[in-house]
Amino acid sequence: MRLVVTEEQEELRGALRRFFADKSPGAEVRRLMESATGYEPAVWKQMAEQLGLQGLAVPEEYGGSGFGVRELVIVLEEMGRALVCAPYFATVVLAATALQASDDKTAQRDLLPGIADGTTIATLAWTENERWDLGAVVMTARETADGWVLDGTKTYVLDGHIADLVLVAARTPLGLSLFAVDGDITGSTSRGGTTPHTPRSGSAAGLTRTALPVLDQTRKLARLDFAAVPARLVGTEGGAEPVLAHTLDIAAVGLAAEQLGGAQVSLDMAVEYAKVRHQFGRPIGGFQAIKHRCADMFVQVESARSAVLQAAATADEDPGELPVAAALAKAFCSDAYFHTAAESIQIHGGIGFTWEHDAHLYFKRAKSSQELFGAPAHHRNRLAHLVGI
The missing domain is CATH 1.20.140.10 (Butyryl-CoA Dehydrogenase, subunit A, domain 3)
Structure with missing residues (x-):
């Protein structure tokens, strides 16, 4: 098993360090900490178009670069150095990984390209209390004549206040399942009022998002309340664990x-x-x-x-x-x-x-x-x- 960093990976690190030194100085971190969205859209776009970071670990067939976790951790280490305020972890590490692991080719074809090109902000919602293990998930999904709907509450959702796509873990008669919900921020509330973010695609009636008070203001968390929210099953029913x-x-x-x-x-x-x-x-x-x-x-x-x-x-x-x-x-x-x-x-x-x-x-x-x-x-x-x- 190779544990050394290659020359190409060091070149990636150097490019990232220069980029984040320019885009995430201390003054900018403090500004974004106080903002409602917690990130700068122009920089998010540059991360995608100039460096291809959102698609780094996404397969090439879905618009990504197809790199592995070794390269991904270099990106995250450099982000940790600069305290980068961006929905990268939620979108790339959580949502994109879950989609790829689901083995749902249709969902991957529909949802991964938007993540890879930076036009979709996504997240994964599974926690409902102070427990982080999957056994604590009690939220339910029920199938209706019009499809699946979700009822319940998720908390500590990374960048849940601005996500265009929310992947949700919920219980069905066959067990723990994964669902995709198109985002709609219009009903969201936060300490500063309605989040001024325009959703990129879709809507979700019955979804309310509330920004949570946090110790670390560089990383935004939200509570999501679902009331008969329409959802799309990702993967197989009961196969999400x-x-x-x-x-x-x-x-x-x-x-x-x-x-x-x-x-x-x-x-x-x-x-x-x-x-x-x-x-x-x-x-x-x-x-x-x-x-x-x-x-x-x-x-x-x-x-x-x-x-x-x-x-x-x-x-x-x-x-x-x-x-x-x-x-x-x-x-x-x-x-x-x-x-x-x-x-x-x-x-x-x-x-x-x-x-x-x-x-x-x-x-x-x-x-x-x-x-x-x-x-x-x-x-x-x-x-x-x-x-x-």
Whole structure:
């Protein structure tokens, strides 16, 4: 199994770093944090047209580039470094992965091209409470003379307030199933009022979206309420559990890559500050306590990098072992990012707690992503079960 990064992948990383440095500086991140939609449409379009990021992991037959998880984690790591505010994770990592795993060729032909060219913002809705496992899904779907309809509530839906396409996990008489709902934002509510986003396609009577208050304002979450909402079955009735399980494993690896990127920046900020901040006539980096903290952060970051590379390679080459690699990566990288972001603030001292400094943005992202898709304890328990402990 190859764990080294190729020259082509490094070229991709370089192009992404330059692009995000230009499009996602701290001032822009703060502006988008305060906006209702949480992203800049012009940059989203450039991501698709200039870099092809939305179609990176979509098969060529559906308008994508056909790359694997190795390339996807490079994109996500760089996004984590720059705290990019965009519905990329929801659209590409969650929705596009679920569609591909469904093996529904008709749905893939109809829905993936829009994701690949950046004209469709999509998401996946499965959580209904604080539990992230599929066993907690109780929302129901019923078949009528006019087709399937959905009733119930989903919460913590990434970018659910602006998605043109919502994939929904719901129970039917045959078990857990996956459905597609065309978006309609006109009934949505948020803390700032109606979300000013024009849906790109379709409508869904009975769908109400409410933006949720969040710790990390760089990542928007929503509650979706369904009242007899028309839906399209994706895949086979009762066949969604393996589809969603695979999707959540890929999501865990992708989030771990994001966490790695943020942890690296937190380390870099701390080291740079330790070089320039003087106390008692010398840089604070010269004190043993600061050296030890930075060294420990470095070990955490490099160990996280190994976990991400291993998980990405496993996803591409040995998918049968992906659940183990994904659980390990998410558990370790969650703690590594939180530890590194917290230590960075401590090294910065009082300035690290101020609104003007970026350190607190990474700390909030670290804490929120630590809980997203399940806390480290959830993934450690899952890992123990998978390896028979």
